Amino acid sequence: MTVTSSPSTYAAPGTPDAKVQFKPRYDHFIGGEYVAPASGQYFENPSPVNGKVFTEVARGNAKDIDRAVESAWRAFDSWKKTTITQRAIILNKIADRMEENLEMLAVAETWDNGKPIREALAADVPLAIDHFRYFAGAIRAQEGSTGEIDNDTVAYHFHEPLGVVGQIIPWNFPLLMAVWKLAPALAAGNCVVLKPAEQTPASIHVFMDLIKDLLPAGVLNIVNGFGVEAGAPLAAHPNIRKIAFTGETTTGRLIMQMASENLIPVTLELGGKSPNVFFADVADEKDDFYSKALEGFSFFNLNSGEVCTCPSRALVQQSIYDGFVADGLERVKQVKQGNPLDLGTMIGAQASNDQLEKILSYMDIGKQEGAKLLLGGDRADLGGDLTDGYYVNPTIFEGKNSMRIFQEEIFGPVLSLTSFQDYDDAIKIANDTLYGLGAGVWSRNGAQLYRAGRDIQAGRVWSNTYHQYPAGAAFGGYKQSGIGRENHKMMLDHYQQTKNLLVSYADGPMGFF
Amino acid sequence: MIDTESAAVQAAGKALSRVDVTPAAASFLVELTAKHGPLMFHQSGGCCDGSSPMCYPVGFFKVGAVDVHLGDLHVAHLDPIEVFMSRSQYEYWKYTHLTIDVVPGRGAGFSVESPEGKRFLIRSRMLTDDELKAFDLI
Numbered sequence: 001m002t003v004t005s006s007p008s009t010y011a012a013p014g015t016p017d018a019k020v021q022f023k024p025r026y027d028h029f030i031g032g033e034y035v036a037p038a039s040g041q042y043f044e045n046p047s048p049v050n051g052k053v054f055t056e057v058a059r060g061n062a063k064d065i066d067r068a069v070e071s072a073w074r075a076f077d078s079w080k081k082t083t084i085t086q087r088a089i090i091l092n093k094i095a096d097r098m099e100e101n102l103e104m105l106a107v108a109e110t111w112d113n114g115k116p117i118r119e120a121l122a123a124d125v126p127l128a129i130d131h132f133r134y135f136a137g138a139i140r141a142q143e144g145s146t147g148e149i150d151n152d153t154v155a156y157h158f159h160e161p162l163g164v165v166g167q168i169i170p171w172n173f174p175l176l177m178a179v180w181k182l183a184p185a186l187a188a189g190n191c192v193v194l195k196p197a198e199q200t201p202a203s204i205h206v207f208m209d210l211i212k213d214l215l216p217a218g219v220l221n222i223v224n225g226f227g228v229e230a231g232a233p234l235a236a237h238p239n240i241r242k243i244a245f246t247g248e249t250t251t252g253r254l255i256m257q258m259a260s261e262n263l264i265p266v267t268l269e270l271g272g273k274s275p276n277v278f279f280a281d282v283a284d285e286k287d288d289f290y291s292k293a294l295e296g297f298s299f300f301n302l303n304s305g306e307v308c309t310c311p312s313r314a315l316v317q318q319s320i321y322d323g324f325v326a327d328g329l330e331r332v333k334q335v336k337q338g339n340p341l342d343l344g345t346m347i348g349a350q351a352s353n354d355q356l357e358k359i360l361s362y363m364d365i366g367k368q369e370g371a372k373l374l375l376g377g378d379r380a381d382l383g384g385d386l387t388d389g390y391y392v393n394p395t396i397f398e399g400k401n402s403m404r405i406f407q408e409e410i411f412g413p414v415l416s417l418t419s420f421q422d423y424d425d426a427i428k429i430a431n432d433t434l435y436g437l438g439a440g441v442w443s444r445n446g447a448q449l450y451r452a453g454r455d456i457q458a459g460r461v462w463s464n465t466y467h468q469y470p471a472g473a474a475f476g477g478y479k480q481s482g483i484g485r486e487n488h489k490m491m492l493d494h495y496q497q498t499k500n501l502l503v504s505y506a507d508g509p510m511g512f513f
Numbered sequence: 514m515i516d517t518e519s520a521a522v523q524a525a526g527k528a529l530s531r532v533d534v535t536p537a538a539a540s541f542l543v544e545l546t547a548k549h550g551p552l553m554f555h556q557s558g559g560c561c562d563g564s565s566p567m568c569y570p571v572g573f574f575k576v577g578a579v580d581v582h583l584g585d586l587h588v589a590h591l592d593p594i595e596v597f598m599s600r601s602q603y604e605y606w607k608y609t610h611l612t613i614d615v616v617p618g619r620g621a622g623f624s625v626e627s628p629e630g631k632r633f634l635i636r637s638r639m640l641t642d643d644e645l646k647a648f649d650l651i
Contacts, residue, residue, distance in 0.1 A: 043628075059628070170560075170561045171561065172560075172561065198619050198620070198627065199619045226620075226627045226628045227620075227622050227623040227624070227627060228623045228624060228625050228627060228628065229628060231622075231623055232623045235623075246560075246561070247559070247560070247561045247562060247563075247622060248557045248558060248559035248560055248561050248562050248563030248564075248565070248622065249557055249558045249559040249563060249599070249602075250555045250556070250557035250558075250567045250574070250622065251557065251562070251567065251622040251623055252559070253574070254567075254569075254573075254574050254622075254623055257574070257575050270559040270560065270563075271559035271560020271561060271563055272559070272560065308560040308561070352618055352619045353616065353617055353618045353619075354616055354617070354618025354619060354620060354632035354634065355618075357616040357618065357632075357634055358564060358565070358634060361634060361635065361636055361637070362564075364636075364637070365609065365637040365638075368637070368638060368639050369639065402605070404605060404606065404609060404637070407605040408558060408563065408564050408605075409558075409559060409560045409563050409564065410564070411560060411561065411563070411564075434558060434601050434602060434605070435558075435559065437560075480558070480559065480601070481559070
C-alpha cells in the first residue's frame with residue numbers, strides 16, 4: 001500500500017491552514033473554568049499519526065477529583081431544577097454548535113486518535129451531534145406515570161436525576177463515547193465528572209472549549225489524568241451517585257468492587273469478540289447485495305479495528321467458503337492505508353504505541369497457534385513524516401475458533417476467519433465466546449436472518465448490515481460484555497431514579513389507631 | 514480459587530510455571546514495588562485495554578472464587594508476585610505460557626505503571642508437551 005498526498009488532505013494541526021489548533025497545554029475544566037492540576041504536573045500527548053507530542057495535559061489526582069465532585073454538587077441544585085424544555089434547548093444548542101464546527105472537531109479527533117478523517121467526518125462527529133438531538137427529544141417526550149391504587153389513593157411516579165455521576169471514557173472514539181454518556185446524563189438533569197482516556201485526552205477539550213458558554217458552570221467537569229491516579233479516585237469517590245465505564249473486564253470488575261462499597265449503580269461496556277456470519281445464500285448472485293456482504297466482511301478495518309464490536313471473527317459457510325473468501329480478500333486489499341488526514345485514507349493509525357505492540361503480539365501468537373496467514377501480519381511503515389506513527393497492515397488469519405486470536409479482542413485490523421457446515425454449527429461457533437456485545441448475520445433468507453439474530457447471544461445483532469450506530473437503537477452487552485444499554489432512551493433509566501408520591505385523598509383515618 | 518501452579522508443579526516434580534517475566538519487566542517491578550508496595554497481576558479480557566495484564570497493589574483488586582492463580586513471578590529482592598486470571602478466560606488461555614514484558618506506552622485501566630510511560634504486555638507461547646503433561650492438559 002502506498003501513501004499519497006493529495007489536495008484532499010486536511011492540514012495538520014500546528015500548520016497554518018489547520019482547521020484546529022491545539023493549545024500547548026490543557027488544564028482541567030472544573031466549575032466552568034480551567035483549573036491547574038493540584039500536583040502542578042502535566043503529561044505529554046503524542047499524536048498517533050506521527051508519534052510526535054503536540055500538547056500537554058493536566059495530570060489529575062484525587063484532589064482534582066474531589067474538587068470536581070464538589071463543584072458538580074454545587075451546580076446540581078440549580079441544574080436539577082431547570083425545566084426539561086430548557087435542558088433540551090441547551091442540548092440542541094450544543095448539537096448546533098458542533099455542527100457548525102464539524103470539520104474542526106473531526107480534525108481534532110483524527111489528530112488525537114489516529115482514525116481516518118473520513119470516518120470522523122462521516123460517523124464520529126455527526127453521530128455525536130445527533131445523539132444530543134436524540135436525547136433532547138427523548139427527555140421532552142418522557143413522562144412519569146400515575147397509578148390509581150384505589151378510589152382515594154394515587155401513586156405518582158416522577159423521574160428524578162441521580163445527582164453527580166462519574167464517567168470514564170475510552171480512547172477509541174474519544175468524542176462519541178463521551179457524548180453517548182454525556183447526553184443522557186445531562187438530559188436527565190445530572191451533573192458530570194468526566195475522565196477522558198489518557199491516550200486521547202485532547203479532543204474533548206476542543207469540544208469543551210467550543211460549548212462551554214452553553215452549560216452552567218459545574219454541570220460538566222473534565223479531569224484528565226491516568227487511570228490509577230484520577231480514574232480510580234473517581235470510581236471510588238463516596239460522593240458520586242453512579243459510575244459509567246467503557247473498557248475491559250478486569251477494570252470493569254474493579255469498578256464494580258468500588259461501587260459495591262459505595263452502594264451505587266454502574267453501567268459497563270466491556271467489549272467482545274463479535275462473530276460475523278455469512279450464510280451460503282449470500283453468494284447466490286454476484287449483485288449489489290453480494291458487494292454489500294463483502295463490505296461487511298471488510299468492516300473489521302473500521303477505526304483500524306479499534307471498536308468494541310469489531311467484526312473480528314468471520315464465519316463463512318463451507319459451501320461458499322473458497323469463492324467468498326477469495327472475493328473478500330480482494331475487497332480488503334483495496335483498503336487504502338495512509339495519512340489519516342487524507343480524505344482518501346480508509347485505515348489510519350492505531351491509537352498508541354502499546355496498542356500497536358499488543359496487536360503485534362497477537363499476530364505472533366496467531367502464527368504459533370498454527371493459524372494460516374492470508375493477508376498482512378505485520379506493522380506498516382508509511383515513511384516520511386508518518387514513519388513513527390502506529391500503523392498495522394490489514395491482517396487475515398484462517399484458523400479455528402478455539403484459538404486465542406478467535407477469543408480475544410485484539411483491537412486492531414485483524415480478522416480471524418473460519419468456516420461452518422450448517423445453521424446449528426454457525427450458531428454454536430458464534431456463541432462460543434465469553435462475550436456478547438455485537439454480531440453480524442448475512443443472508444438473503446429473511447427467516448434464517450431472523451432466527452440467527454435471535455439465537456446469537458449478543459446485545460446487538462446487525463442483520464445484513466454492520467457498524468451502524470444510530471441513536472434510537474439500544475447498544476450493550478450480553479454475558480461478560482457489560483451491563484446497561486446505551487444509545488437509546490432506555491439509557492435515561494440508568495441516569496434517573498424514581499420518586500413515588502403515594503397520596504391519600506381519603507377524608508378520614510385508616511382506622512388502625 | 515484454583516491454584517494451578519502448586520498442584521501441577523508438585524506433580525511434575527520440577528519448576529514448571531505458566532508465567533514468567535522478562536528482565537526489563539522484572540527490574541521495572543522492583544521500581545514499582547518501592548513506590549506502591551507488594552504487587553499482583555490480574556489478566557484482563559475484553560476491549561480497549563483488554564488482554565493487558567493489570568498490575569495492582571496487593572489487596573486493591575479482590576480476587577475471588579472465579580479466578581485462577583496461574584503462578585508467581587519470581588523477581589530478586591521481591592516477594593513472589595501472584596498472577597491471576599478469571600476461570601472462564603483461563604479455559605481459552607490454558608494452552609499458552611505467558612511472559613510479562615514491558616513496552617513504552619500510555620496504558621490505561623487502573624494499572625499502576627501507566628504514569629511511568631510504560632505498559633506491561635503479555636508475550637505468549639504454546640505450552641510444550643512436557644508442560645501440557647505437567648499441567649494435566651493431555
